[in-house]
Amino acid sequence: MTTQFTSDVRAPAVASPQRTRSGISWWFIVAVIAVAATYIRAIYFTPLEAIQGPAQKIYYVHPTSAWVAFLAFGIVALASIGYLWLKDLKLDRVAESAAEVGVVFTSVTLVTGSLWGKPIWGTWWTWDARLTLTLFLWFIYVGYLVLRGAIEDREMRARYSAVLGILGALLIPFIHLSVYLFRTLHPMPIIGKPSRPSLPNEMLETFALAFVSFTILFIALFRARYRLAIERDALDAQERG
């Protein structure tokens, strides 16, 4: 009884996506270098802010992560619309990848925001408009991922996730409005919040570097997650078929 071991055999081309190349991508290498450069520049080559102290340096990693969190969600929303319209599973894989990477960045945003709030505002949490919106973004992401995890059928999973992705995007402006209205009612006591000072050039440059670095990091992580989605779908197709 012989079993022919052949490495030419791949998953059937029609039903499932093609496999991906292995190896570390360039995006990831560039991302690591860029983030490392940001860290070095922020820690050693950027001046301290006199009023806020060293904790102000969180500013280089917090809004940058926040921007990515919202960018990723925008991708989820667009890919969701695209999927319902075109029914192409590629778009669903885009949405799923953006969502998973997005929830990581959102979590980091919340934690770094808290670490920034304590020394600067005197409190670990404040129902600040942006932080609250980020918190809700986190809840929507988690709901989205849990929903995906609870549906076995590939096509139904894509369809339902797309519906939730779109509705979640519709919700964001309402949350923003609600928080704004709520806060006009309840002026929150914020101890010693400094008005945002205009940044000197060195700080702006560090911020710009951080902004670009974390965006590249997002792209690298997204691409890796997308590769994983392709491979997993190919594996599922093979196991089924």
Add this chain to the structure above:
Amino acid sequence: MPHNAGYYHAAYIIVAVVYGAYALSLWLRLRAVRRKHDQGSNGVRVD
């Protein structure tokens, strides 16, 4: 100037650790799926 460097140290460490751990998890999961897939393909009986 306030002595609050600890906060930003913690933040920078957390950022590096979380993104690094996530990247690592992606690599490990990708490897596991590829392994399973290759086993499935390679085990095809052609007799």
Add this chain to the structure above:
Amino acid sequence: MGPSTLGAALLIARKDLAIEFRTRTAFFSAAVFALLAIVIFFFAWDPTAVAGMDLAPGVLWVIFTFAGLLGLNRSFSVELADRAIDGLLGAPVRREAIYLGKALANVVFVGAVEAISIPAVALFYNTPFGGRWLAIAGVALLATIGLVAVGTLFSAMAVNTRLSELLLPMLSLPFFVPIVMPAAQATARLLSGRPVVEAANWLKILLAFDLVFVAACMMAFPFTVEE
């Protein structure tokens, strides 16, 4: 949306309510849950720190969301038995009509629970409603439409998953916040005897939410029951 869609929706709503009325278990469960929760909140409350009138709107709206979720759960689970939903889907009825019909039935269901809860809160929390019943009922209706619009859609999705009881609240609650907040604010204004116009300002966001989400959920519903 022609008259046949609305007619079909009303028929479906009547069917659901007839089933509900025959057994009444779900309604009693939700109502008793609401009453119990109202009582528990009472015991968790320090009357020297917070006046009943200040606590009542918050309690009312938290109860409505959770009792509402209980009711919404049954909305599609009732169709699971013998794949009854296939009968509905096979009928020459637009999908949107199914959604509207289910939502209408849910509004009646949740509204009935609210109709019991509001007097209970007035009674237990010594919060006389002083002739503002109608206005408060109006707020409740607007908010309930929003809660049900979203909850009905998510209930249709959740029922097809492994974690339906956990998933429905988890998906719905973020969407309930822009409903509950203005509703509680408006209710608080009405209860404390402030001019009705002040409460009306809060209703604008409620109205906007209702319009957007009833439309969006109605358009999304066919995607959840595609074959």
